Amino acid sequence: MPRAVGRIKRMEVPEELREMALAPRHLSLLSFLLLDGPMTVRDLADRLEVAPTTASLLVGELSRKGVLDRREDDHDRRRRIVSVPAEKRATLERWLSPGARAWRAALAPMTRAERAAVVRAFTAYEAALGEVTGD
Template sequence: MSTDESGPQDVDAAVRDLLLLMPRMVGRVKRIQVPAELRSMALAPRHLSLLSYLLFDGPMTVNDLAARLEVAPTTVSLMVGDLTRKNVLERRPDPADRRRRIVSVTDELRPAITRWLAPGAAAWRQALAPLTPAERALFVATFRAYEAALAREDDTDRADG
């Protein structure tokens, strides 16, 4: 790294370091092999987020998934329908309310999806473990702010284009 990692960094130096780091991170993430069982399914990053929630937080309703993914329930319903047809997800009646459906990863593909997510989860655990809870919260909030700023820029570009 071009700056002293132990000392304070001005904003421009931090931006420079992150702009150099992000393409390497994205490249490494893209090289994570999709398990053979999932390769023919044309899974996209949006599917990865949905599957991550279901693996980490357990089965939930479409509305709960939509709230966590910050998208409309109809968007999640379409994704769930697509992944259900591919036997990645299943919908079952909620035992507490038979009118509601609970979405979960199928037992058949759970091991493959877990293998797919494991390298990223392990790397994040290793990077975040030495931090205090407050530092981890700040890191996550910073990443969220970065993504939100990119989204605003993307929205501005679409409005101008």
């Protein structure tokens, strides 16, 4: 586990994104949008398992940096749809896709039950780490 985390931290941020000071808290959000496409702030909050206000703050940060687009939902003007702008997509995919490909390669040979066990283990690890660190 420590080696895997260390490798992730060493992934070099592409030059085009360096001045944007992207933080680890942004990576999951960007990954969801790259893999699953545009979605509402509420959907992002649910997937990130954070409060909608937290997701909204993250989206605001990334929108101001030009990494995300926000637009009104055509069907409900109160909702905002968040997406990765076309001009940033290739750079973000090139940066984040190695991790997604590695997960797919690692999980593909496993049964559904084995994959579920991996998810439970990582969830338990995250919870235990939060208890130890007070997060």
